[in-house]
Amino acid sequence: MLTLRGLGKDYGERTAVKAVDLDVVRGEILGLLGPNGAGKTTTISMACGVVTPTRGSVAIGGVALASEPFAAKAKLGLVPQDLAVFEELSALQNLRYFGALYRTRDVEWALDVVGLRDRATEPVKNFSGGMKRRLNIAAGLVHRPELLVLDEPTVGVDPQSRNHIFETVKALHAQGMTVIYTSHYMEEVEALCDRVAIMDHGAIVALGTIGELIAKHAGQGVELELAGNAEAGAAAAVAHGATRDGALLRFPAGAPLGAALAAIEAAGATVARIESRQANLETAFLALTGRALRDTE
Amino acid sequence: MIGAAILKDVQLLLRDRGRLLSLFALPVVFMVVFGSMFKFGPDRGAPRPIPVWSGRPELHLDSLGEGFTVEPAPSADAVRHAVATGDRVAGLVIPPTGPVELVIDLAGPVQVRGPVQGALTAAVMRALAPPIPMPALIEAKSPPGIAKPLDSISAFQVTVPGNAVLFGFFLSMTVAMTFASERRSGTWRRLLAAPVPRWKALVGTLVPYFVIGCVQLAFLFGLGALGFGMQIAGSVVALVALSLAVVLCATCLGLLFASVGGTEKQIGSTAPVVLLVMGLLGGCMFPRIAMPDFMKSLGHVVPHSWALDGYYDVLVRQGTSLADLAPSIGALCGFAALFAALGLWRFRFE
Structure with a gap:
């Protein structure tokens, strides 16, 4: 449904996105994850034709964005991270304007999809944050796109609205719509997405199903912290298959833990803390992108 | 798409009291x-009372001519007091001997004092001089x-176009703020992600304000003509063409502001200053004819002066045609082209 080949963007000397290759399969929900400044929004902007790439190509539904931009864009709906609606207008007036951009007058169905039919004629400025977010989604849906791109659609919404947005995305997916979903919330991506692409430093560093990513990058295991002659104990643990992260030792699932503990004791160390590690998407994400803070977008 | 954009921007405008006030109500107030303030001609209003005390019974002023009425005062000091307190703009004291005292x-x-002083001096001279029949010595005529x-x-022949041009160009700030x-x-x-050519996205944002600008000028000139007695001495077609050129120029200036102006806050702090200076130089607040030569020449670097010259001709000079306004309309279109070219050069879609 969406094909990115060698897609990249430079701003002067700074490279925001290096050269992304990605295939989004028709009918799937692909999660796009990454820390701040990883290049997610720039990649999405290039894929939607909002930002002109420095290199590479985009095809939407088999139509090249560069050579047939209008045909390609007609297949795609963008829900930006910002509340990209006119707050002084009513929900219906907003949808009529955005529908006109796609030459469609049949817009009221989108209000049903996001549950705003009964507030259609009310000014958006009177809406709650969650209702505005839902209208933001409706404005991206209004022309019934084949591919819907949702950029952080649940930022700042209450649990009820978040749940409604989840249900909306699931319903659209059930109808055959392809969805790209970016979020900082791992549980959202785990709940919704068939596959996940993790971006960092302007490149995709991992791509696969959630199970594949967890198995490859955050397998289950045991974490240890040592006391006593911790350095000697850590060396013994590493010799038995542990990985070391400062004072923390990690054994993957299936490691010879009994022999390792005996070796640690023999080295003069004692176990100060031992914990079974539950692997999930977050541990995979942190394993891939590190724990350092990212303060720039 | 452009029709939907016009509808959307008109709906937004109708819900924005601040912009409605600045585009429609404020110019009317001005x-x-x-x-x-500057009443002259048929609507000049009530004549000004001038207190007069005469110490010479044989010299009695009955009339001070057009624009003034004689208000007999009980004493010379009463005349001086009325002027000193600001109750009267001027007064006359005619002592038993010596020259007449013009109290002012x-x-x-000088712009306020000069005309009063001159008119009263002439009135006193006419009243006190012996009546000698004289032929007309001078007659004012326009050259061929x-x-x-x-x-x-x-006065509204001047204040309506002056304020229409001043506030008409404030449309450019609204355009820039919208971007x-x-x-x-x-x-x-969202607009860039839609299947709409970028030129159309740009035009679709500008055209609604061109339409709103046309409505604004139609409202102001309509109110001037129907409400304030402003006359149109020349061709209505010429007036319409000139107004279209003014709105085009303001819209293109808006594109230039949008391309260099930055955020709404930055535009809101710089554009009014630029527009007020342009209006001042162009003669919207003070007639250029009364400016020093240097200022008069400088006025031609802003479109406001060309617009006002054209409006003055078509509103005041009988028989002014579209061809007569060609220099003004041509200059305004030239400014519009310059603003559009600079705006497009600097405009960043992304």
């Missing part, structure tokens, strides 16, 4: 205030090649 605040601005003006020119607002809110991103 027109009324300035029209009342000499610290007053200049169309005959209206017989009477009201900045759409960028901030993300609706511009």
Whole structure:
């Protein structure tokens, strides 16, 4: 449904996105994850034709964005991270304007999809944050796109609205719509997405199903912290298959833990803390992108 | 798409009281205030009372001519007191001997004091001089090649176009604010993601304001003509063509502001200053004819002066045609092209 080949963007000397290759399969929900400044929004902007790439190509539904931009864009709906609606207008007036951009007058169905039919004629400025977010989604849906791109659609919404947005995305997916979903919330991506692409430093560093990513990058295991002659104990643990992260030792699932503990004791160390590690998407994400803070977008 | 954009921007405008006030109500207030301050011609209003005390019974002033009425005062000091307190703009004291005393605040601005002082001096001379029949010594006439003006020119012939041009160009700030607002809110991103050519996205944002600008000028000139007695001495077609050129120029200036102006806050702090200086240089607040030569020449670097010259011709000079306004309309279109070219050169879609 969406094909990115060698897609990249430079701003002067700074490279925001290096050269992304990605295939989004028709009918799937692909999660796009990454820390701040990883290049997610720039990649999405290039894929939607909002930002002109420095290199590479985009095809939407088999139509090249560069050579047939209008045909390609007609297949795609963008829900930006910002509340990209006119707050002084009513929900219906907003949808009529955005529908006109796609030459469609049949817009009221989108209000049903996001549950705003009964507030259609009310000014958006009177809406709650969650209702505005839902209208933001409706404005991206209004022309019934084949591919819907949702950029952080649940930022700042209450649990009820978040749940409604989840249900909306699931319903659209059930109808055959392809969805790209970016979020900082791992549980959202785990709940919704068939596959996940993790971006960092302007490149995709991992791509696969959630199970594949967890198995490859955050397998289950045991974490240890040592006391006593911790350095000697850590060396013994590493010799038995542990990985070391400062004072923390990690054994993957299936490691010879009994022999390792005996070796640690023999080295003069004692176990100060031992914990079974539950692997999930977050541990995979942190394993891939590190724990350092990212303060720039 | 452009029709939907016009509808959307009109709906937004109708819900924005601040912009409605600045585009429609504020110019009317200025027109009324300035029209009342600078009354001349048929709507000049009530004559000004001038207190007069005469110490010479044989010299009695019955009339001071057009624009003034004689108000007998009980004493010379009463005349001086009335002027000193600001109750009267001037007064006359005719002592038993010696020259007549024109009581007036000499610290007053010459623009206000001069005409009163001159008119009263002439009135006193006419009243006190022996009546000698004299032929007309001087007659004012326009030179050949200049169309005959209206017989009477009201203040609104000047204040309506002056304020229409001043506030008409404030449309450019609204245009620039719209671009900045759409960028901030993300609706511009949505527009770029839609199957709409970029030139159409740009034109679709500008055209609604061109339409709104036309409505604004039609409202102001319509109100001037129907409400304030402003006359149109020349061709209505020429007036319409000139107004279209003014709105085009203001819209293109808006594109230039949008391309260099930055955020809404930055535009809101710089554009009014630029527009007020342009209006001042162009003669919207003070007639260019009364400016020093240097200022008069400088006025031609802003479109406001060309617009006002054209409006003055078509409103005041009888028989002014579209061809007569060609220099003004041509200059305004030239400014529009310059602003558009600079704006497009600097404009960043992304």
